[in-house]
Each structure stands twice: as structure tokens, then as C-alpha cells.
Amino acid sequence: MPAPRLPRNSNTHPLKVEIEPVSTGDALARSRGLTGRDLSLLGYLDQHRVLTALQVTRLLFGSPHHARHRLAALYHRGVLARFRREVWPGSQSWRYTLGHVGAAVHAAATDTPLPKPSAVTEKVLRLAHSPHTEHLLGVNEFFTALAGHARTRPGCQLRTWTPEAVTADACGGIVRPDGYGEYSDPHGTVGFFYEHDTGTETLDTLTDKITKYAELARSGIRQPVLFGLPGPGRERNLHDAWARRWPTGPPVAVATTATGDTAVATDPVWLPAGHRQRRTLTQVATPARRHSPRREAA
Incomplete structure (x- = not known):
């Protein structure tokens, strides 16, 4: 055999x-x-x-x-x-x-x-x-994709890329993101925490992370949280879990993508929680009208 x-x-x-x-x-x-x-x-x-x-x-x-x-x-x-x-x-x-x-x-x-x-x-x-090394390479894949894009585009720059341990220390141990970044393009600059998901953690675990970021926000650190997910099914299920936990929206700005390529910098691939329309990276912290099932049904 x-x-x-x-x-x-x-x-x-x-x-x-x-x-x-x-x-x-x-x-x-x-x-x-x-x-x-x-x-x-x-x-x-x-x-x-x-x-x-x-x-x-x-x-x-x-x-x-x-x-x-x-x-x-x-x-x-x-x-x-x-x-x-x-x-x-x-x-x-x-x-x-x-x-x-x-x-x-x-x-x-x-x-x-x-x-x-x-x-x-x-x-x-x-x-x-x-x-843990393959997970670390996945995190580095995301940030080097941003850096590589910025090197070839006028007005774009990965201004900051801080690794997990340094970021956790700066956050007082309240959260432990996989990294922190600041990215600029001609439309603006966004600072963000990044969470690289490989599908091994439960949806409840990912949802509980948002409560920790809400605690961090109460201390004065309010950057949006970005989740890189392994596929569209995982993304749909995570948004459904967030909607069940917070029917009116999570307590912090959070967005997801499942593209896994350099489009994370250039295209509208980021889906904010509670919305239907995807955004570019530098738009994820911009307020927008939340999806309303009642208006859609009217």
C-alpha cells in the first residue's frame, strides 16, 4: 500500500x-x-x-x-x-x-x-x-507587499512597520497584534494594527480580540484593526460572528480582506464591519453610512 x-x-x-x-x-x-x-x-x-x-x-x-x-x-x-x-x-x-x-x-x-x-x-x-515561523512569514508577506507597491508608486510609502513584540509593548500588553503599520498614498495616511489569520483560531477567539482593542481604544489608542483572512468563506463567517456579537457594529473600526496579494495596497479590497462596500487601505478609517437592512428592503 x-x-x-x-x-x-x-x-x-x-x-x-x-x-x-x-x-x-x-x-x-x-x-x-x-x-x-x-x-x-x-x-x-x-x-x-x-x-x-x-x-x-x-x-x-x-x-x-x-x-x-x-x-x-x-x-x-x-x-x-x-x-x-x-x-x-x-x-x-x-x-x-x-x-x-x-x-x-x-x-x-x-x-x-x-x-x-x-x-x-x-x-x-x-x-x-x-x-510559528510560517505564520511570521505570512505577516511579513503582507507588509512587504505594501512596501513593494510603495517603492514603485509616486506618493506612496510604508512609513512604519513595527513587529509583534514591539507593538505589544507599546500597547501595554492589552493587545498583541501581529504588527503595526502606517501607510500613505496620494489620498491620505492610515495607521493600523494587523492580524494575520490562518484559520486555526476559532471565530469566537477572533471576535474576543476586538473587545481587547476596544479596551485599548479607551486608553487613547484608536487605530483601525485589519484582519488578513485565508479565504472568502472565513471572511463571511467572521463578519456574521461580529454582527451577532454587536448588531449595531463593533466598538472599534475593523476591516477584513481575503485577497492575500499586493492588491491590499491598491484596490478596494478591505471590507469594514457592518458595511457592504469595500474600500482601499487608506479609506478604512473614514466614516461611512452603515448598511441598513430596513432601507435596503424599502
Whole structure:
């Protein structure tokens, strides 16, 4: 009897982790010749921990081929480490994080203690084996899509991208969003909390999060909350759950999308709770007439 085929993203697939061993003496030599763009990449990886080649392309490069070539070179110099699962057919794209040289260079540039090589190795292995890493990549996919769009459009900018731990600390631990962002286009600027849903949490859990954001709003922090959802069915069910909990609308501004692509920045794909018409990202905090079943039936 043939063995059952494993899901494509299953953690039971073989994991390949590659990190170049570098001595203290080699680290200085291998750090020479790093460009300003390389140093920006180290900053992104220090804050957001792991990025794919496509995500790095959106942030810093104009060409995917150029990005992959530079990432490979930085890996071979020990600046970056990488890992991926071997799935059928082929393999995942490489996931890049700080290697021994990159971690040391970034620490020196930011006047923080130099990490021990063993600590860097442990950090890479924990990240590679963590079941949370794919969720983190999903969060980073959303923000790099915004950044990539902004880099090619006049008047657009991802002004702020703050990771989960820093955002939670700024919110006093009341909420723990997957990130905080501020995005501008020619029509305005919006600051927002982002929640990346993969379908593993119950609708009640997602609904309960809104009550925490309402508590945060009472403390004076009132930015809208955006939910990125895995599909339209999940989106419909979540809006129905919110309508049952709050028939006149949730206590904070909240909107959802299930597109999962770069249209999150450009097109009206965001659906505010209690409304039928979708909006662009910078419109989600703008008041609008709420959907009224009575008027529709008239």
C-alpha cells in the first residue's frame, strides 16, 4: 500500500538548515564590502527575523534575479543563514535570517553587545524548527507587499512597520497584534494594527480580540484593526460572528480582506464591519453610512 502523500507545508518534511561557520578572525574579513543595501537588509532581518527572496526583492531590489544572486553571495560569506523544507515536488523557497557575520555587523552598527556564534546558531535553529515561523512569514508577506507597491508608486510609502513584540509593548500588553503599520498614498495616511489569520483560531477567539482593542481604544489608542483572512468563506463567517456579537457594529473600526496579494495596497479590497462596500487601505478609517437592512428592503 503506498504511503499517504504529506501536505505540502507539513512540518514532517525534511528540514535543511544552512549556516556558514565563521571564526572571529574571519568575521571581520567577510564583513568588508557590505553595501548600504546589505546593511538595510540586516536591519530588516534583525527586526522581522526571517524573509524570503521575494520579500527581500520587494523591500530592496528591482530584480528578483539580482536579489537571489546577492542573497546567495551573502549566505556564502556567513552574513546570512538560510533554511527550507524539502517538499514534493522540489523545495520551498529559502528562508533567510541573520548568520554569524550579519548578526555581528548589525550589533556593531547599533552599539549592542556582539552575539556569541553559539547564540546565533541556536537562534537560527529555533527559528527554522518553530511552528510559528510560517505564520511570521505570512505577516511579513503582507507588509512587504505594501512596501513593494510603495517603492514603485509616486506618493506612496510604508512609513512604519513595527513587529509583534514591539507593538505589544507599546500597547501595554492589552493587545498583541501581529504588527503595526502606517501607510500613505496620494489620498491620505492610515495607521493600523494587523492580524494575520490562518484559520486555526476559532471565530469566537477572533471576535474576543476586538473587545481587547476596544479596551485599548479607551486608553487613547484608536487605530483601525485589519484582519488578513485565508479565504472568502472565513471572511463571511467572521463578519456574521461580529454582527451577532454587536448588531449595531463593533466598538472599534475593523476591516477584513481575503485577497492575500499586493492588491491590499491598491484596490478596494478591505471590507469594514457592518458595511457592504469595500474600500482601499487608506479609506478604512473614514466614516461611512452603515448598511441598513430596513432601507435596503424599502
